Amino acid sequence: MVSLSLQWTASDNGQTFVMEDKILLAQKGDEQLRHELISGYQPFVKKVISKVCRRYINESMDEYSIGLLAFNEAIDQFQTNQGSKFLTFANMVIRRRVIDHIRREQRQNQNIVLPYEEDDEFAQEENYAEQQASIAHYELELQREKRVEEIEDYQATLSEFGITFSVLSKQCPKHIDARENAIEIARLLASNEQLSAYLLQKKRLPMRNLEELVSCSRKTIERNRKYIIAVALIYLKKYHALQSYIDS
Template sequence: MRDIDKRVIEAANDREQISDLVKEYEFFILSSARKTVKGYLSKDMDEWSVALNSFVEAVQKYEFSKGSFISFAEKVIRSRLIDYYRSQNKFKIESNLDEIEEMPDSKGPNLDLQMEIEAANQKFRKYGFSFFDLTECSPKAKKTKQSCEAAVAFMMKNPVLISNLKQNGQLPIKIIEKNAGIPRKILERHRKYLIAVIEILTGDYDFLSEYLKNFKEDAGK
């Protein structure tokens, strides 16, 4: 019987001991999570919180009959992260971003693309939403998509407006509505999506921007 297995059994109902185990096995938790994520992972990401909670769950539910605690904890962390991805519909965004999915080979998601997604996600947080919120606010109807493309094209031709957007975090809805003739209702409903597209097209996102070719073309007209 490994020492860690005995310690975990003893710590199951002791918050202080669990806290000590978390601190001691922090690298293990991060490493186990990265095996599932198969890419970049930092402590300010949601995946880290999921992995941390999973480790605590593993400590509380572990029994000697389950074998090695380390192996058991890895399984719990992996299982909870997979559940999280499914609930968030991760790497599968509708509309122009719906092609961002796990690569067909055994290497998992394209790591460069994944890193861009995480970087973009950090950027979007200052606006009050995440990359994965785009599933709910992306345009579905053809006319709505065209309106969104026109809104982005207008913004791309007005760098001052883009600069103001990045400084104050506010999409200039009134200005777009007046000058581009796009209904306010559409702009408000798809605000997050429009901001995300503008940030991607004006940022250092080579892979993500490839999924927005139609926006690039409209902006260049």
């Protein structure tokens, strides 16, 4: 997708910079870095434009040139205090500029004369609100995609332990107290290096060790065995989106 890494090592002092650090350097006048950013992220620009236009984009099209100019504009306008990542902001700027171009083309083709819009304080506030809404929407889409990927990976991990979502839904403790108790056992298991290593290697619970550490009976642990394993894996594999459901 993107040919330029989000991190790089400066040749002069060995420092590691994230994307936002590079943008700040480009804003301060590093023209070579700016050129490298624009050149390296051409595939990103094309992908954003293609999604807007819903067709393949090549370098001879007007939309492509507008996208590159918008990416350069995003470099100039990006502010770290906006609370978003640069590529999220750049995506929004490119989309807006390409959409504006498409609208201008449509107006010219239809010979429509539009009223002049004053660039007053209200218009600026409205534009800022639209930008923030666009950024928020894009970030929600990224979060949704990440959740889907996380769930697919979690499903594959569970299958290694002979557990399916269908079985897990049936094995989930019905009573709140029993469920919270099973979650606490799972947390304890995940936080103990020796116990978690046993689980990952043997693909089963270290029953004897757990009995010594928790107050509930072996029978209770065994009854909720698959649920405890499933929750422990969420913590061990760092499935943050799924973990938020457990911790809420």
